[in-house]
């Protein structure tokens with residue numbers, strides 16, 4: 571359990587003008603690591619789709635359905651991670667984007683419904699051990715089941731970050747930044763692809779939604795302005811223009827899909 575009191579706005583330490591929040595699975599990576607585990611080591615693709623439909627049509631909470639899907643996985647955590655390292659690829663443009671953001675003092679914060687040890691292992695593998703050390707990840711965690719260790723068969727389960735029906739309400743992480751007074755508030759970006767990103771999306775100034783994915787549909791339905799993207803190279807191009815003053819966040823958002 572984390573009991574230390576943390577600043578609600580750790581990314582403000584360097585007084586940045588911009589902060590970039592991003593989803594992890596299917597956004598920073600090309601595939602969703604949780605879907606991969608559930609489909610290959612857990613309940614399988616058919617049952618997974620069925621349960622996601624239940625969430626989509628509000629028949630059950632994400633928190634409850636996701637836990638049930640992950641509980642079907644009995645493979646030890648280290649073996650899950652090993653399989654993911656071999657099967658999950660990084661977004662083509664992310665590494666260049668991340669290097670640019672660091673050089674330009676734009677904090678990148680990962681907000682994920684996934685589990686921290688898995689995300690860290692994947693990122694260390696995909697972008698490098700050192701790069702990942704300074705990258706804040708706000709996500710769920712894993713916990714050993716009673717009497718077991720993470721490396722045992724059936725030894726781990728998800729440990730949710732908060733008490734919300736999402737397990738990790740991404741909007742809660744962004745809100746302390748979004749509600750800062752105007753003279754202190756950086757411009758906030760968000761990139762995502764799925765349903766869990768919608769609450770976060772509403773808190774930021776410019777939302778990038780992965781084209782062809784659920785978040786686009788949701789934004790259209792909810793009338794949340796967004797800009798579609800295929801990969802992080804596109805996002806990088808737009809951010810460079812915004813930072814250079816060639817275009818504004820409002821113009822990009824108004825330009826729509």
Ligand SMILES: [Mg+2]
Pocket residue numbers: 593594595596597762763764
């Ligand atoms: Mg995602």
